[in-house]
Amino acid sequence: MSAQVDYAQAGELKFGQVGIANLRVRTLDVAQLAAEMRDRVQRAPNLFARAAVVLDFGGLSKTPSVDDARGLVEGLRDAGVLPVALAYGTKEIEALSQELGLPLLAKFRAQYERSDGEAAPPAPEPAKPKAASKPAPKPAPANAAPGLMQAAPVRSGQQVYAEDRDLTVLSSVGAGAEVIADGCIHIYGPLRGRALAGAKGNTDARIFCREFHAELVAVAGHYKVLEDLPKELRGKPVQVWLENGQLKLAALD
Template sequence: MIKSPPLPIEIKISTVVAISAILHSADPLAIDAALRQMTGGSSDFFDDDFAVIDISAIAGDVGSIDWRALVDLLRRYRLNAVAVRGAPATLVDTIRAHGLALDDGSSGVRPPSEPAPVVVVAAPAPVPAPAPAAAPVAAPAPLATMVVDTPVRAGQRIYARGCDLIVTATVNNGAEVIADGSIHIYAALHGRALAGASGDPSARIFALTMAPELVSIAGVYRTFDEGFPADLARQPNQVRLVGDRIDILPLTPAPRA
């Protein structure tokens, strides 16, 4: 069978985690001094991370921001500014003119009363070296896991970098949970869940009940605009990737006739 040539462009869900640079001053000298103290002069404190500039805390002083100088300053510390959060409508054109996006989830301006999304990033904890032994025994290194014990609210984003994610409370509509490994939700999943975010197709998503807005494994996604399948509702399910297809399967065996 002759395979069709690939399309010139392919669209998949991609997970991009950005550092929030929350400004409490518009003075570039003060910002520079704070970053220098924070990094201790280390040139690799940041690793070319994306940064969202949050100006919500200096609403009365945003007109004095020198955007080009601010972007260049962050770049010197290996922070790549990509967006601005908490901007008033009067600054939208100025911000876009400097090549920055507006972080509000809809390419507009976040209302002042709406909370900014929370990004929680976890990296695997270092495994301590084992104590010397007369006869060392090889043992597999423990897998790192991030555990969240509180509900994930609308507008929040939880990202477990380099590990699995366990959530013991509800993931609400408008919330997003992301993991480079698998995602285990010991409650209801109503928001978005993206497992295998770094490209692992063997990652899975587990939940006690599911009514998600979107699920994704290794960038392949499935939405539920017409509702979650009724035959899978109100029971434990798993989401896995089979080829380029997202499958949803019950975790409990079907009852015998």
């Protein structure tokens, strides 16, 4: 009689939304990049120390050599973060990822391309309606979705993501918790963790909260950490938005 085989999986593999930093390299100066990252780690160790980082070489005119890229990986590790992958790019980037033994995250940076200076394609000029015609009502977008409402507190270590919509949190966002939305974020309790609006690059997204104690806030990839946030706004109702590529914060009246 044959022995019974146990087909139960020892590990369950799932794919989900992951908060991960994207370092877009504009100048391949290993010493300067490592110094900048070391400064970030020192100013916000709870956020950046041993944080996973994706390297994005799309801002360079040519793909780095294997030696230069490997030197950057080691420099960033010495600075206190952990490079874990390369951002999707050209065939040369794919070959570089194989040489470095790092995975390639497909089209990781696509959502921020225009925020890095690339001009948006011109919108087609709308057709003029005929004089006698009655304007047709605008159909609702095919991907329109109601906002996501989170009634329970978002506790430390938890993450809530509102894909392609706004997020409303009726309670608090605890320290070490993270709320993400492709649209706006509304928080009716204290914000003590991280809030990232416009996650797919929507520069019109905003963050609103009733009691501001955030570890980090970001809109369309532009962020500020606790040490950079105005002390006079702590504990107050606050809104966060982008203006001319700069992250702005102000108390709500």
